[in-house]
Amino acid sequence: MFENDISKSLIGLLPAAGKASRIQPLPCSKELLPVGFQSVGSEQGVMALRPKAVSQYLMESMHHAGVRKAYIVLNRQKWDIPAYYGPGTLTGIDLAYVITDYPYGAPFSLKQAFPFVSDATILFGFPDIRLTPVDAFTRLLERKSETRADLVLGLFRAKDPSKMDMVRLDSHGDITAVDIKPKITMLTYTWIIAAWSPVFTAFMQAYLDEVEPGLQLERQKTPKGRQAEYYVGHVIQAALDSDIKIANVIFEKGTYIDIGTPESLVSAIAQMATGEE
Numbered sequence: 001m002f003e004n005d006i007s008k009s010l011i012g013l014l015p016a017a018g019k020a021s022r023i024q025p026l027p028c029s030k031e032l033l034p035v036g037f038q039s040v041g042s043e044q045g046v047m048a049l050r051p052k053a054v055s056q057y058l059m060e061s062m063h064h065a066g067v068r069k070a071y072i073v074l075n076r077q078k079w080d081i082p083a084y085y086g087p088g089t090l091t092g093i094d095l096a097y098v099i100t101d102y103p104y105g106a107p108f109s110l111k112q113a114f115p116f117v118s119d120a121t122i123l124f125g126f127p128d129i130r131l132t133p134v135d136a137f138t139r140l141l142e143r144k145s146e147t148r149a150d151l152v153l154g155l156f157r158a159k160d161p162s163k164m165d166m167v168r169l170d171s172h173g174d175i176t177a178v179d180i181k182p183k184i185t186m187l188t189y190t191w192i193i194a195a196w197s198p199v200f201t202a203f204m205q206a207y208l209d210e211v212e213p214g215l216q217l218e219r220q221k222t223p224k225g226r227q228a229e230y231y232v233g234h235v236i237q238a239a240l241d242s243d244i245k246i247a248n249v250i251f252e253k254g255t256y257i258d259i260g261t262p263e264s265l266v267s268a269i270a271q272m273a274t275g276e277e
Contacts, residue, residue, distance in 0.1 A: 011120040012062040012070030012093065014055065014127045016081060017100050017109040023265050029078045031055040031127040033259060035268040053084070054259055054268070055127035059091040062123050065137035069094045071116060072127070073109040104215050105230035111208050118201055125193040130268070131156070131256040139249050140195040149247035150200045151239060154193040156254045163261060164190035165233035175248055177240060178233045191236070191248070192256050200244060207238050
C-alpha cells in the first residue's frame with residue numbers, strides 16, 4: 001500500500017544501547033535472546049526450525065509496513081548484534097549501525113542517528129519487545145495518512161503499568177498525557193511503537209538539545225547507580241505540551257512481551273519451551 005509513496009523515505013529506528021542491568025548476567029545482548037522459532041528450510045524432508053531472536057520480530061513488522069532500511073543504535077559493548085545480523089539479509093532490511101556514548105537513556109540514543117534520518121518517516125520500536133499483530137506499523141502509517149499527524153503511537157493494554165509509559169485518553173480517545181512508570185494507576189494503555197514525521201524528529205532534536213545541559217549537571221551531582229534515566233515518554237509529553245499533532249491506534253487484540261524484565265524474560269522462555277507462539 002505504501003510501496004509507491006512514502007516507503008522510499010521510510011526508515012526503521014531501533015535503540016539497542018541499554019545495558020540490560022535488570023536481567024544480567026546474559027550470554028549475549030538481550031536483543032538477540034531467542035523467544036521463538038523460525039524455519040530455515042528442510043532437512044531430509046522435515047522442516048528445520050532454529051531459534052529466532054526477539055528483535056527479529058520487530059524488524060519483520062517494520063518490513064511488513066514497507067521498511068527497507070533501518071538503523072540500530074548500539075553502545076560499544078554490543079558488537080554481537082551486527083555480528084549476528086550483518087547487513088540485514090536475515091530480515092530483508094538493509095541494516096546500518098550507529099554507536100552512541102550518550103548515558104541518559106533511549107531518546108539520546110536515537111539522537112545519535114538523527115543526522116542520518118532527518119528527512120525520513122520513522123518507524124520506531126524497542127527491539128526487546130515482541131508484539132502482535134504483524135501489521136501494527138502498517139496500521140500506524142494508515143492513521144498517519146488519515147490524520148496527517150506528526151506522531152502516531154501504537155497503544156496496547158499494559159500488563160504491568162508500573163514498568164511502562166501509561167497514556168491518559170480523553171473522551172474522544174486522544175492522548176492528553178503520559179504517566180511514566182506510575183506506582184499506582186487506573187490507566188489501561190501503554191504505548192509500545194510509533195511512527196513519526198521529520199517534524200517530530202526535529203522537535204525531539206531541539207528538545208533534547210535543550211534539556212541535555214540540565215541532565216548533565218544532575219548526573220554530576222547524583223551518585224552512580226542512583227541516576228535517573230530519561231525516557232522517550234518524556235519527549236512525548238513535551239510534544240503533547242506543544243503544537244505537535246499526535247494521533248494513536250489502539251490494538252485491543254494486540255499482544256506484547258517485554259523481555260527487559262526478569263519476570264517477562266522467564267515467561268517468554270517458558271512460552272518458547274512449550275511451543276507457544
